[in-house]
Amino acid sequence: MQVFSIFEHSSYIELAISALEEAGVKRENILCVSLDNRVEERRLFDTLHRADGISLFDKGAAIGTAFSVIGASVGFVLEWGPIFWGMIGAVTGFIIGFAIDYVIYKVIHRRTRVIKGKKAEVILVVKCSEALIEKTEALLWEHLALGVAKLD
Numbered sequence: 001m002q003v004f005s006i007f008e009h010s011s012y013i014e015l016a017i018s019a020l021e022e023a024g025v026k027r028e029n030i031l032c033v034s035l036d037n038r039v040e041e042r043r044l045f046d047t048l049h050r051a052d053g054i055s056l057f058d059k060g061a062a063i064g065t066a067f068s069v070i071g072a073s074v075g076f077v078l079e080w081g082p083i084f085w086g087m088i089g090a091v092t093g094f095i096i097g098f099a100i101d102y103v104i105y106k107v108i109h110r111r112t113r114v115i116k117g118k119k120a121e122v123i124l125v126v127k128c129s130e131a132l133i134e135k136t137e138a139l140l141w142e143h144l145a146l147g148v149a150k151l152d
Contacts, residue, residue, distance in 0.1 A: 003125070003151075004125055005140045007143075019139045025126055063100075071087075
């Protein structure tokens with residue numbers, strides 16, 4: 001049977017491996033793989049087949065609608081009329097809302113991602129007999145595994 005577990009990068013992985021070896025699991029039956037961090041920047045614009053939940057359109061649409069109504073209302077007394085001023089207000093509001101979302105995503109969220117320092121985890125795969133399954137799972141949980149799964 002195989003037991004899969006995920007750990008953060010820490011010394012608890014080494015402690016878990018040592019405890020597994022003391023429990024009777026051979027070193028040849030333990031595989032530890034470190035995942036790589038993402039190096040490419042996320043795309044700003046979503047496609048039909050890929051979306052990440054970040055929308056730069058929402059604030060632009062809302063502010064564009066508000067500016068359109070204000071522009072159309074004021075346009076009754078201005079020279080070009082309510083339709084042109086409504087369109088000018090819509091475009092101006094959309095650009096302002098898009099710029100606000102863009103700045104928030106590029107400046108503020110980038111800083112929080114760098115500060116948090118999200119690191120990839122380590123996957124630990126242990127091949128052991130059925131007699132050692134319960135002990136192996138218990139040892140992995142004791143050494144602060146983020147998740148544990150077993151496969152027959």
